[in-house]
Amino acid sequence: MIRIANLHKSFNGQPVLRGVNLHVPAGKITVIVGRSGGGKSVLLKHIIGLVQPDAGQILVDGVDIGTLREKELFEVRKRFGYLFQDAALFDSMTVGENVAFPLREHRRLPEHRIREIVEEKLALVGLEGHGRKMPSELSGGMRKRAGLARAIALDPEILLFDEPTTGLDPIMTETIDNLVIQTQKRLGLTCVVISHDIGSTFRIAHKIALLYEGIIAAEGNPFEFSQVDHPIVNRFLRGLSWPQHDLEPAGEVS
Numbered sequence: 001m002i003r004i005a006n007l008h009k010s011f012n013g014q015p016v017l018r019g020v021n022l023h024v025p026a027g028k029i030t031v032i033v034g035r036s037g038g039g040k041s042v043l044l045k046h047i048i049g050l051v052q053p054d055a056g057q058i059l060v061d062g063v064d065i066g067t068l069r070e071k072e073l074f075e076v077r078k079r080f081g082y083l084f085q086d087a088a089l090f091d092s093m094t095v096g097e098n099v100a101f102p103l104r105e106h107r108r109l110p111e112h113r114i115r116e117i118v119e120e121k122l123a124l125v126g127l128e129g130h131g132r133k134m135p136s137e138l139s140g141g142m143r144k145r146a147g148l149a150r151a152i153a154l155d156p157e158i159l160l161f162d163e164p165t166t167g168l169d170p171i172m173t174e175t176i177d178n179l180v181i182q183t184q185k186r187l188g189l190t191c192v193v194i195s196h197d198i199g200s201t202f203r204i205a206h207k208i209a210l211l212y213e214g215i216i217a218a219e220g221n222p223f224e225f226s227q228v229d230h231p232i233v234n235r236f237l238r239g240l241s242w243p244q245h246d247l248e249p250a251g252e253v254s
């Protein structure tokens, strides 16, 4: 469904992506791991055309989205739902209004239909009956769930998550992971998730890809990934923090 071919991107002369090649299988969860500042969010933003590549292609069902005009890109984006790190809920709107927001922006639907869809999506994430609350009345985990309800409001085929469990305690992390798994399965979605959390990664992934030094340095299903002989993968599997590449090159990590 999504294929990234030889993707390059630099900012102010600093290369971030140096030839990323990645196949994201349809109807599966692909988790991208890598050190902070390594370009994972930049990669995710290329997938929905929020960032333009310097070179390379992002093919969604065979269409290179880098070549699309704004209007065509708008159509492709309707197939995506996304939950970015900074995509907070609108604090001045109720939870229900937050979920209704993309429906009001993109669909012309009667009010009663919007209310039905909002209830349905809130129920899917276990927030039925919470639609009238303000975001400030919700816990961190509930806010993530509300964000997920908003991300699936338009029935996307592809869902992108930038660190859905950051800042949550281990129990809430597991709850959100299970929700991601259930939502993906129930709706048959193609998911791309960025994660820092080893437990989470192995809980939800069908495929794991390591972004390191601007390329996909290792990938495979969770079993294959756990067998990869790569110093950074070994470090990740041992639950150690990511090295800063300029301080500790890959070859020197023990």
Ligand SMILES: Nc1ncnc2c1ncn2[C@@H]1O[C@H](COP(=O)(O)OP(=O)(O)OP(=O)(O)O)[C@@H](O)[C@H]1O
Pocket: 011, 012, 016, 034, 035, 036, 037, 038, 039, 040, 041, 042, 043
């Ligand atoms: N619009 C931009 N302009 C300039 N530099 C940018 C821009 N977007 C990202 N960068 C730079 O690209 C690099 C990669 O950033 P990115 O947010 O993709 O990292 P990340 O792997 O997602 O990190 P984290 O795990 O901490 O979120 C960083 O050095 C960042 O400063």
